Amino acid sequence: MDAIFLQILNGLDKGGAYALIALGLTLVFGTLGVVNFAHGALFMLGAFCSVSFYKLLTLSKQVKDESITFFDAFKEQPYLEIWFGDYGTTIIDLAVPLSILFAIPVMLLIGLIMERGLIRHFYKRSHAEQILVTFGLAIVLQEVIKSMFGANPIPMPAPEIVSGSAPIGVLFGMGESVVYPWWRLIYLLFSGIVIAGVFAFLNMTTYGMVVRAGMMDRETVGLLGIDVERRFTVVFGLAAVVTGLAGVMYAPILPPDYHMGMDFLVLSFVVVVVGGMGSLGGAVAAGFLLGILQSFASMNEVKSIIPGIDQVIIYLVAVVILLVRPRGLLGRKGVMED
Numbered sequence: 153m154d155a156i157f158l159q160i161l162n163g164l165d166k167g168g169a170y171a172l173i174a175l176g177l178t179l180v181f182g183t184l185g186v187v188n189f190a191h192g193a194l195f196m197l198g199a200f201c202s203v204s205f206y207k208l209l210t211l212s213k214q215v216k217d218e219s220i221t222f223f224d225a226f227k228e229q230p231y232l233e234i235w236f237g238d239y240g241t242t243i244i245d246l247a248v249p250l251s252i253l254f255a256i257p258v259m260l261l262i263g264l265i266m267e268r269g270l271i272r273h274f275y276k277r278s279h280a281e282q283i284l285v286t287f288g289l290a291i292v293l294q295e296v297i298k299s300m301f302g303a304n305p306i307p308m309p310a311p312e313i314v315s316g317s318a319p320i321g322v323l324f325g326m327g328e329s330v331v332y333p334w335w336r337l338i339y340l341l342f343s344g345i346v347i348a349g350v351f352a353f354l355n356m357t358t359y360g361m362v363v364r365a366g367m368m369d370r371e372t373v374g375l376l377g378i379d380v381e382r383r384f385t386v387v388f389g390l391a392a393v394v395t396g397l398a399g400v401m402y403a404p405i406l407p408p409d410y411h412m413g414m415d416f417l418v419l420s421f422v423v424v425v426v427g428g429m430g431s432l433g434g435a436v437a438a439g440f441l442l443g444i445l446q447s448f449a450s451m452n453e454v455k456s457i458i459p460g461i462d463q464v465i466i467y468l469v470a471v472v473i474l475l476v477r478p479r480g481l482l483g484r485k486g487v488m489e490d
Contacts, residue, residue, distance in 0.1 A: 159451060210232075310404035
């Protein structure tokens with residue numbers, strides 16, 4: 153039971169990342185009808201927002217090392233520690249959560265530039281052309297990141313206060329031996345908050361309700377005198393922010409590198425298709441479901457019976473679901489059923 157409980161938590165944690173990326177993908181497809189293969193690159197850019205912010209906070213200069221008295225020795229000390237002492241150290245330690253404040257405007261700007269500068273010219277093109285141009289954009293973005301930060305993964309430290317593991321077994325009566333990393337629990341909570349925020353925006357605000365109406369019938373909303381295109385541009389920016397924040401908070405879990413966007417992109421598209429193209433609830437549900445299935449498939453007991461099942465389980469489930477229900481779990485009728 154302990155192992156099963158931990159695998160469920162692993163699946164929810166991984167599913168949170170899938171759900172956030174898939175949610176952004178679905179927002180773009182549902183509003184603009186664009187298959188955006190550059191969406192995984194936005195996840196990568198979010199992770200490198202945290203890397204850039206950390207490097208900014210740790211800008212340093214050489215100062216004399218007072219601990220060595222026999223000769224003059226120097227060490228690198230961040231300016232924040234020089235200026236603010238222990239407070240500066242605390243700010244640096246909280247670099248990842250604080251980088252959210254940095255990532256939101258950056259990702260929003262990137263999303264708006266992508267939509268206005270490139271995506272809007274392919275609204276009425278075929279999905280094949282959309283895939284080609286956005287996939288090319290993704291390759292360009294990852295090569296830019298590779299040239300700026302190098303090809304090797306860059307470890308990002310979680311805040312020291314949550315660097316250990318939480319004794320979750322005590323809370324559920326399973327004993328003190330059942331522990332789980334604090335940061336993964338925080339990521340799961342963060343995913344839930346962001347998902348709830350997006351749904352609240354779409355369902356409880358006038359702006360969001362107009363966007364949902366536009367997703368269902370763009371022409372009718374336009375005839376009412378509402379500038380649907382401008383709202384959809386904002387939604388594209390929102391999708392970029394959601395995906396970027398997923399990357400920011402995932403950086404301590406998976407050290408960022410230039411191809412991490414591609415790794416998550418394919419899985420996220422499978423999540424979107426399984427959940428149902430254009431279905432926001434389906435994207436979230438499928439993200440967590442497939443995350444849990446992948447987590448259980450990665451258990452040694454399972455892999456000893458079916459070697460390599462952890463690598464293909466998501467695709468096998470996708471094939472089965474689409475054979476039985478071509479529109480996906482919660483997809484709208486007629487979508488992908490032609």
